[in-house]
Amino acid sequence: MDMLASLLPAGAAVHAPALIVVVPLIAAAIAALMPRGPWAWGVTLVTAIVVAVLSLVLLGQVSTGGVISYAMGGWPPPWGIELRVDMLNVPLLLLVGIVGLLCVIYALPSVADEIGPRKEALFYSAFLVCFAGLLGVTITGDAFNVFVFLEISSISTYTIIAMGAAKDRRALTASYNYLVLGTIGATFFVIGVGFLYMATGTLNMADMAVILEANGHNRVTQAAFAFIVVGLGLKAAMFPLHVWLPNAYAFAPNFVTAFLASTATKVAFYALIRFVFSVFHPDVSFVSMSFTWLFAVVGVVAMMVASVQAVFQTDARRLLAYSSVAQVGYMMLGLGMGTAAGLSAGLLHLMNHALMKGALFMALGAFALNFGVRRVKDLAGLGQTMPASAMAFTVAGLSLVGVPLTVGFTSKWYLVTAALDRGWWWAVAALMISSLLALAYVARLLAAIWMETPPSHHGEIAKRRLAPWMVLAPMGILAVANVYFFFHADPLVGLARAAADAVMGGQ
Amino acid sequence: MLDILIERFNYIPIIILMMTGLYVIIATGNLVKRLVGLSLFQTSVFLLYITIGKVFGGQPPILVDSGHGEDAGHGAETAAHGAETAAGYGADAAHYAADTAHYAAEAVYSNPLPHVLILTAIVVGVATLAVGLALVVRIRESYGTIEDDALNAADYSLETGSSE
Numbered sequence: 001m002d003m004l005a006s007l008l009p010a011g012a013a014v015h016a017p018a019l020i021v022v023v024p025l026i027a028a029a030i031a032a033l034m035p036r037g038p039w040a041w042g043v044t045l046v047t048a049i050v051v052a053v054l055s056l057v058l059l060g061q062v063s064t065g066g067v068i069s070y071a072m073g074g075w076p077p078p079w080g081i082e083l084r085v086d087m088l089n090v091p092l093l094l095l096v097g098i099v100g101l102l103c104v105i106y107a108l109p110s111v112a113d114e115i116g117p118r119k120e121a122l123f124y125s126a127f128l129v130c131f132a133g134l135l136g137v138t139i140t141g142d143a144f145n146v147f148v149f150l151e152i153s154s155i156s157t158y159t160i161i162a163m164g165a166a167k168d169r170r171a172l173t174a175s176y177n178y179l180v181l182g183t184i185g186a187t188f189f190v191i192g193v194g195f196l197y198m199a200t201g202t203l204n205m206a207d208m209a210v211i212l213e214a215n216g217h218n219r220v221t222q223a224a225f226a227f228i229v230v231g232l233g234l235k236a237a238m239f240p241l242h243v244w245l246p247n248a249y250a251f252a253p254n255f256v257t258a259f260l261a262s263t264a265t266k267v268a269f270y271a272l273i274r275f276v277f278s279v280f281h282p283d284v285s286f287v288s289m290s291f292t293w294l295f296a297v298v299g300v301v302a303m304m305v306a307s308v309q310a311v312f313q314t315d316a317r318r319l320l321a322y323s324s325v326a327q328v329g330y331m332m333l334g335l336g337m338g339t340a341a342g343l344s345a346g347l348l349h350l351m352n353h354a355l356m357k358g359a360l361f362m363a364l365g366a367f368a369l370n371f372g373v374r375r376v377k378d379l380a381g382l383g384q385t386m387p388a389s390a391m392a393f394t395v396a397g398l399s400l401v402g403v404p405l406t407v408g409f410t411s412k413w414y415l416v417t418a419a420l421d422r423g424w425w426w427a428v429a430a431l432m433i434s435s436l437l438a439l440a441y442v443a444r445l446l447a448a449i450w451m452e453t454p455p456s457h458h459g460e461i462a463k464r465r466l467a468p469w470m471v472l473a474p475m476g477i478l479a480v481a482n483v484y485f486f487f488h489a490d491p492l493v494g495l496a497r498a499a500a501d502a503v504m505g506g507q
Numbered sequence: 508m509l510d511i512l513i514e515r516f517n518y519i520p521i522i523i524l525m526m527t528g529l530y531v532i533i534a535t536g537n538l539v540k541r542l543v544g545l546s547l548f549q550t551s552v553f554l555l556y557i558t559i560g561k562v563f564g565g566q567p568p569i570l571v572d573s574g575h576g577e578d579a580g581h582g583a584e585t586a587a588h589g590a591e592t593a594a595g596y597g598a599d600a601a602h603y604a605a606d607t608a609h610y611a612a613e614a615v616y617s618n619p620l621p622h623v624l625i626l627t628a629i630v631v632g633v634a635t636l637a638v639g640l641a642l643v644v645r646i647r648e649s650y651g652t653i654e655d656d657a658l659n660a661a662d663y664s665l666e667t668g669s670s671e
Binding site for chain 2: 144147148151155158159162165169170172173175176179180183184186187190191194197198203
């Protein structure tokens with residue numbers, strides 16, 4: 001990592017926190033001006049590489065030098081906007097950066113297939129705005145700035161989801177419903193921030209935490225907490241607030257689904273952790289009560305209900321979308337344990353889930369690219385016609401179930417251990433039942449892919465078709481990562497543990 | 508009871524607007540009307556922020572040079588720090604008192620920071636509304652309707668029709 005840092009221009013390492021947001025924003029404007037789609041893709045690719053490198057540099061800086069506080073525009077923190085990188089958000093930056101890069105490599109053939117050639121450049125531009133917004137939410141230390149970046153990413157997300165309309169017009173209604181619900185969520189969040197500002201007179205999150213601790217809590221801060229949890233819960237697809245997600249994921253372009261499923265809800269979940277643990281303190285009575293009676297309960301219900309819903313879906317991407325809601329439930333359960341072990345298990349599952357769902361949605365995208373299939377029964381025989389993609393899908397699918405030798409097992413293992421430490425037997429039971437349900441819906445997909453014969457046309461069985469290497473490579477990397485990080489769990493577990501310690505510090 | 512309401516009279520229209528907006532979003536099946544409700548809902552929050560910036564007896568936050576000899580010397584320095592103190596010390600009453608004691612008495616001003624925040628939020632609201640309306644136009648182009656019931660019916664027939 002020092003080697004990487006030394007390759008950068010002298011100023012880049014110092015200004016990395018600002019650059020990681022500014023570069024995609026500027027690149028979005030450049031991409032919009034490109035006359036042809038592939039050129040805009042080139043701009044996007046260069047940007048994604050820069051962001052991935054910057055996130056690695058930031059990881060290096062934070063793990064050696066501690067918290068980085070960057071005063072935007074030279075205004076010192078409590079007054080100006082502070083960009084703050086610590087052990088909690090650096091894994092998220094890394095996740096968005098690396099998975100974003102893999103998704104962008106995947107994008108070229110997939111987007112060329114799904115988006116009209118004249119809209120491609122604008123599509124990449126909107127994607128880059130979304131990318132910048134997600135990175136901004138992750139890196140900022142200012143509560144109102146979180147809202148602004150959240151909306152920057154959300155508004156561009158609505159447009160890129162709606163671009164799926166070229167294949168299926170239901171993308172439009174899905175995007176509209178997401179827009180209405182997402183805006184309600186963001187407005188709830190901003191009401192909460194307003195209450196916090198009333199109570200503390202500051203917008204800097206670290207400063208807020210100090211003032212709240214000194215002044216104690218009252219009805220205003222409790223209302224703020226409720227509004228913020230509901231608002232961010234909506235963005236993170238926390239169980240009863242997830243209704244926008246299945247359709248949005250099912251009808252968006254494949255590349256968008258792969259990217260959003262592995263980053264967007266994760267970033268909102270991070271923002272939730274940041275507010276619940278850093279701004280409010282987990283020892284405050286109404287916060288610790290919300291762990292047991294809100295997050296844990298909601299998490300367990302999501303694990304059950306969304307998994308059952310997933311079993312009965314006919315559209316393969318909708319099935320995985322419901323599974324995503326269930327997986328958010330696992331993370332909420334980890335958060336709800338309110339212990340460092342629980343939180344780190346939740347964060348580990350967050351990273352692992354990005355690896356699985358990224359690979360799964362990419363594979364579904366590859367199937368759609370070659371054969372135009374999206375329903376579960378249409379997946380029949382893909383094990384014979386597209387063996388490489390089907391292998392990647394299988395590995396990631398088994399990881400989703402939590403089969404040993406995959407990362408899904410690792411994070412469920414840590415969740416179970418944390419639940420046992422807490423004495424929550426019912427949570428362990430819920431984890432087991434939910435894993436069985438996951439087995440049921442993944443088995444449906446895998447049975448269709450491997451057990452059934454490929455469709456035949458006039459007695460001629462469909463021929464083998466290889467997906468383009470730009471689709472196969474990122475998908476393969478993610479699938480291999482699902483196995484690799486089981487055997488070398490230390491980097492991810494270490495990151496998750498350091499993140500949990502950073503927010504639960506001093507306890 | 509009445510005292511409590513009168514003390515907090517600024518919240519009453521905000522709550523009415525907010526609930527109206529939310530009700531419209533839930534009650535109407537027309538996609539454009541739903542966006543109207545959404546805008547109303549957002550606007551009520553803008554008002555919430557604006558009203559919390561108000562300080563009784565406060566002037567617009569423009570730095571007033573009191574004209575005293577010693578203050579004139581501080582002129583340049585005060586101007587440079589003006590925005591910073593105004594933004595930073597904002598709604599915090601304790602800081603505010605210290606602030607007013609430090610400067611001349613007529614420099615009691617309303618907190619400008621919420622206004623600045625809401626300028627940003629208004630831009631966000633406009634962008635959301637624009638994207639929402641653009642989506643409604645596209646929905647009307649491909650479905651021929653902007654009523655929720657009709658849309659659901661069209662999607663349902665599509666699903667059942669295409670499943671052979």
